[in-house]
Amino acid sequence: MATGQPLPSEATPLQVTPAAAVGSDEACPLTIPRQPGLIPPEPYPSEAPALYQAVWYGTSALWTMLDPEGEVWAGLPVDDGVFGQKWIWWSDASSRTAESMPPITVTGRQLDGSASFEAKAGGPGNTGFREDIGSFMMVGIEIPAAGCWELTARYGDAELSYVVMVEG
Numbered sequence: 001m002a003t004g005q006p007l008p009s010e011a012t013p014l015q016v017t018p019a020a021a022v023g024s025d026e027a028c029p030l031t032i033p034r035q036p037g038l039i040p041p042e043p044y045p046s047e048a049p050a051l052y053q054a055v056w057y058g059t060s061a062l063w064t065m066l067d068p069e070g071e072v073w074a075g076l077p078v079d080d081g082v083f084g085q086k087w088i089w090w091s092d093a094s095s096r097t098a099e100s101m102p103p104i105t106v107t108g109r110q111l112d113g114s115a116s117f118e119a120k121a122g123g124p125g126n127t128g129f130r131e132d133i134g135s136f137m138m139v140g141i142e143i144p145a146a147g148c149w150e151l152t153a154r155y156g157d158a159e160l161s162y163v164v165m166v167e168g
Contacts, residue, residue: 030070062157
């Protein structure tokens, strides 16, 4: 959940809808972003570019892009049983700084098991820029098991969580 008060143009960031976990009898409450999604501050586009087939999710303090039907990650690279994923985050505050290694942290808590992880930028993370999505922070995460995961990013005073399914 994002901290602080959302701007008037921001939708409430967290809407969780139960969804059947793929290949399992258990449920995974994938985060389904509201539509329309967040309208980020300028100079970012008001909608996530069509190429990504995603919706902006979060607040101007911290946001990402999510699949409109919930994130199901299949076919991730696996090394010694650990799933690798790179994920992009945005913040109005980070877009105004020149940090090459922003102090963003991403943690994961397995909802259908007992595993967890923590990833900090400066190790697996960095910044980047693309014309279509502007300045962003990228964090590499190592997910120790397949299953249902709650991911939480923290950047400054902002915090944003959502639920994904990682298929093994």
